[in-house]
Every structure is written in structure tokens, then in C-alpha cells.
Amino acid sequence: MKNLINFIIKYFSWFVFIFYVAISCMLLFRNNPYQHHVYLTSANSICSAVYGTINNVTSYFHLHEINEDLHNRNAMLEMEVINLRNELESVKLMLPDTTTIAGTNHDFEFILAHVISNSISQPQNYITINRGSADGIAPEMGVVDQNGVVGIVNVVGPHSARVISLLNPMFRLSCKVKGSNFFGSLVWDGKDARHALLEEMPRHVKFEKGDTIVTSGYSSVFPEGLIVGTIVEQLKDMNDNFFSLRVALSTDFTQLSTVRAIKNNRQAELQQLEEEKASGKEAKK
Amino acid sequence: MIKTILQFIMLYVVLTLLQVVCNHICIFGVAIPIVYIYFIIRLPINLSVNWAMTLAFLMGLTIDVFSNTQGMNALACVIAAALRRPVFSLYFAREDDLPNPIPSIQTLGIGIYIKYLLSMVLVFCFLIFAIQAFTLHNLQLTLLRIVASTILSTLLIFGIDSLDTKREKRL
Numbered sequence: 076m077k078n079l080i081n082f083i084i085k086y087f088s089w090f091v092f093i094f095y096v097a098i099s100c101m102l103l104f105r106n107n108p109y110q111h112h113v114y115l116t117s118a119n120s121i122c123s124a125v126y127g128t129i130n131n132v133t134s135y136f137h138l139h140e141i142n143e144d145l146h147n148r149n150a151m152l153e154m155e156v157i158n159l160r161n162e163l164e165s166v167k168l169m170l171p172d173t174t175t176i177a178g179t180n181h182d183f184e185f186i187l188a189h190v191i192s193n194s195i196s197q198p199q200n201y202i203t204i205n206r207g208s209a210d211g212i213a214p215e216m217g218v219v220d221q222n223g224v225v226g227i228v229n230v231v232g233p234h235s236a237r238v239i240s241l242l243n244p245m246f247r248l249s250c251k252v253k254g255s256n257f258f259g260s261l262v263w264d265g266k267d268a269r270h271a272l273l274e275e276m277p278r279h280v281k282f283e284k285g286d287t288i289v290t291s292g293y294s295s296v297f298p299e300g301l302i303v304g305t306i307v308e309q310l311k312d313m314n315d316n317f318f319s320l321r322v323a324l325s326t327d328f329t330q331l332s333t334v335r336a337i338k339n340n341r342q343a344e345l346q347q348l349e350e351e352k353a354s355g356k357e358a359k360k
Numbered sequence: 361m362i363k364t365i366l367q368f369i370m371l372y373v374v375l376t377l378l379q380v381v382c383n384h385i386c387i388f389g390v391a392i393p394i395v396y397i398y399f400i401i402r403l404p405i406n407l408s409v410n411w412a413m414t415l416a417f418l419m420g421l422t423i424d425v426f427s428n429t430q431g432m433n434a435l436a437c438v439i440a441a442a443l444r445r446p447v448f449s450l451y452f453a454r455e456d457d458l459p460n461p462i463p464s465i466q467t468l469g470i471g472i473y474i475k476y477l478l479s480m481v482l483v484f485c486f487l488i489f490a491i492q493a494f495t496l497h498n499l500q501l502t503l504l505r506i507v508a509s510t511i512l513s514t515l516l517i518f519g520i521d522s523l524d525t526k527r528e529k530r531l
Contacts, residue, residue, distance in 0.1 A: 088409045088442075091409075091414070092438065095413055095438040096439070102424070102434065103432055115430060117425065117427070119425065122426055129381065194384075194428070196386040197429065198493075199428075201428040
């Protein structure tokens with residue numbers, strides 16, 4: 076016993092060292108970002124307060140470019156509204172009764188938020204926004220900005236939330252080429268903040284450079300048809316049956332400022348359906 | 361004694377805030393300034409290694425929380441704190457002769473201090489980028505990052521240090 080105590084006293088530093096290394100490694104290798112506790116992420120109140128203060132100063136730097144972007148987007152949407160209105164008018168003329176098309180459904184709602192912290196140089200990037208559960212943000216909400224898809228909400232605090240950026244290899248986004256139904260999953264390869272890879276595309280299909288990549292809408296997180304980027308080049312995949320496309324992202328991650336979280340009003344309904352389906356399958360077995 | 365503790369708490373807060381700002385800097389896509397290592401460098405050299413590791417762990421964990429890198433900085437900090445004494449004794453064998461246990465240009469002389477600073481930052485950058493890359497599949501890029509970040513961080517820390525010593529002289 077005495078020897079044991081002497082041994083512990085003699086090598087106490089080593090025990091302390093191993094203890095701290097073990098804690099760090101546990102944090103480091105607990106790979107699933109969904110399990111992170113809110114206090115250990117930038118969504119906690121102290122971090123969001125600090126980032127909010129810094130953001131108050133730095134948010135003015137890119138206002139010119141952001142304004143330009145918004146003007147362009149606004150002009151595009153206005154054109155679309157005019158075109159759609161004209162179309163609707165002509166369709167209404169053809170139909171005797173308009174009640175059949177009058178019913179509108181609001182599946183998706185937007186919650187506006189400001190980016191208070193953002194990284195692009197890490198191997199796994201996260202974004203912090205200044206809206207939290209008090210404003211209606213919940214985990215697994217999609218996040219977009221005026222140019223395209225940004226990420227998905229991951230950890231939510233009362234007044235701030237952490238978003239898994241598209242520039243994070245943990246996040247795979249189901250995408251398709253606009254105008255076709257061939258879909259694959261978009262994943263970041265960690266090389267630079269402007270490009271990502273669209274993997275698992277069928278090999279027999281030919282794609283042109285500059286084709287637009289949009290979300291497929293197969294998950295309930297993002298509605299169908301949100302712009303993600305454009306094709307830059309075609310790469311051969313390791314797996315011979317598929318190839319991957321290099322995609323230039325339409326979102327400029329270096330200048331994120333205002334983003335929108337997408338609230339899907341039917342998500343609960345869809346999830347319930349899926350759960351029922353799953354439990355039904357189990358019951359059959 | 362209390363004055364020293366307060367000084368280190370101040371240093372802790374200031375370096376955390378500075379690092380949060382520095383996290384957004386990435387020069388040429390390779391050089392990332394890491395300034396909070398200055399906290400570990402400045403800890404009194406006669407402080408027991410257990411305390412040094414505890415403080416380093418807390419410092420690393422704080423940075424981890426801010427930059428969403430669970431455990432990465434904490435691990436590097438703990439290892440760096442454990443290696444601090446061996447690195448120090450490489451350049452300065454007579455610890456007992458020190459008038460003031462806090463390493464600085466005054467107590468060590470500029471030559472030894474720079475050597476100590478540079479080796480600590482190099483060790484730390486090596487740890488950080490090795491943990492970050494882990495698989496080492498892109499060895500050249502990782503090495504470039506280590507060297508570039510070491511140079512940038514050392515220059516920045518030297519800048520902070522000169523501010524600190526100026527203030528001390530004035531007092």
C-alpha cells in the first residue's frame with residue numbers, strides 16, 4: 076500500500092497529464108457534431124455576446140457588395156413575379172372556375188438572422204447566428220442566404236445557434252442538376268471555400284460546364300430548387316459506376332452577413348409519417 | 361502574489377479576445393496566427409507542471425469553445441505545457457538564478473528568450489496542425505502551414521511582448 080501511494084505521488088504529474096489528454100481526446104474524437112453540448116459550442120451565451128460585439132464593428136465592411144447582391148436578387152425576383160403574374164392571368168382566362176388554383180400552401184417560412192461568427196479555414200467549419208430557440212430556430216433547419224444554400228442548424232441556444240456550414244465534410248446535401256432528375260450528394264472536400272464536389276452522379280449522363288446545381292428537395296430540410304452552384308468540371312470518381320462534378324458554390328462564404336433559416340411547417344408531419352412507416356415495418360417483421 | 365494572479369487573469373481574457381479576432385485571419389491560405397500560446401509561455405517557470413497543465417487545458421478549452429474545434433486546442437495546450445520545462449532547460453540550465461520566475465526579455469536576455477519563444481511556438485504549431493491534419497495525407501501543405509504559422513505567430517507574440525514590457529517600464 077505504501078509503495079502504491081509513493082508510486083502515485085512520484086508520478087502524479089503523469090496522471091494529471093494523462094487525465095487532461097484523455098478528456099481532450101474524448102472531445103476531439105466524439106465525431107458526431109450533433110451530440111455536442113450547447114455549452115461547448117459557440118452557441119452559448121458568452122460566445123454569442125463576444126461575437127455579437129465584434130460583428131457590430133465588422134458587419135459594415137462588406138456592405139457595398141452585399142447591397143449589390145441584394146439589388147440583383149431583387150431585380151430577378153421582381154422579373155419572376157411579373158412573369159408569373161402574366162402567366163397566372165392567362166391561365167385564369169382559360170379556366171371557367173378559378174377556385175381550383177386559388178388554394179395556396181405555405182409549407183416554408185423564413186426566419187431572418189445575422190451571422191456573428193464564421194470560419195472558412197478550418198477542416199470543419201461552423202457558423203454562429205444571432206437567433207436561437209426564443210426566435211423559433213430549431214435543430215435541423217436549413218439555412219440559406221440571398222445567393223444560395225449556407226448550411227443546416229445544429230446546436231441551438233436561447234439567443235444564438237450554431238450552423239454546420241456547407242464547408243464541413245460532415246454535411247452532405249442532396250442536389251440535382253437543374254432541369255434533370257439525376258441527383259447526387261454535395262460534399263466539401265476541404266480544399267477551398269469556393270468549391271465543393273457533387274458525388275455519386277450516374278456515369279452515362281453528360282453534363283455541360285456552367286449547368287446550375289439545385290437542391291433536390293428529397294429531405295424536408297430544404298425546399299426543392301434552391302440554387303447551390305454551377306458545374307466547373309467533371310472528375311472521375313474512384314468508384315467506376317459514378318463520377319463526381321466539381322461545383323463552384325454560389326454562396327460567398329467569405330462575406331456571409333444576413334441569412335435565413337427555413338422553417339418547414341410540414342416537417343413534423345413528414346417525420347411522424349416516416350416514423351409510422353418505420354414502426355409499421357418493424358411490426359410486420 | 362495576488363497582483364501576479366490578476367495580471368495572468370487579464371492576460372487570459374485579452375489573449376482569448378485577441379485569438380477570437382485572429383481566427384478570421386488566414387494569410388495566403390497557410391499562415392494562421394496563434395497568439396494565445398503566449399499565456400503558456402509567460403507562466404512562471406517555477407510553477408508546478410500540474411498547475412501549468414491545468415491552466416493550459418482551461419485556456420485551450422476556452423479557445424475550442426469559441427472556434428468550435430472540440431478538444432483540438434486543449435490537447436495541444438496540455439502537451440505544450442508538459443513540454444515547457446524541458447524546452448526551457450535546453451536553453452537555460454540554472455533555473456534558481458532567475459531574479460523573476462516569469463520568462464521575459466529582462467529576466468532571460470533577448471537571445472535565450474527568442475530561442476525559447478520560437479521553440480515553444482514551433483512545438484505548438486506542429487501539435488495543432490498535426491492534430492488538425494491527423495492523417496498527414498497532405499504532408500507538404502501541413503509542413504508549409506506549420507512553418508508559416510510559426511513565423512507569423514512568433515512575430516505577433518513578439519509585438520504583444522514589446523507592448524507588455526513597455527508598460528512595465530512605465531509603471
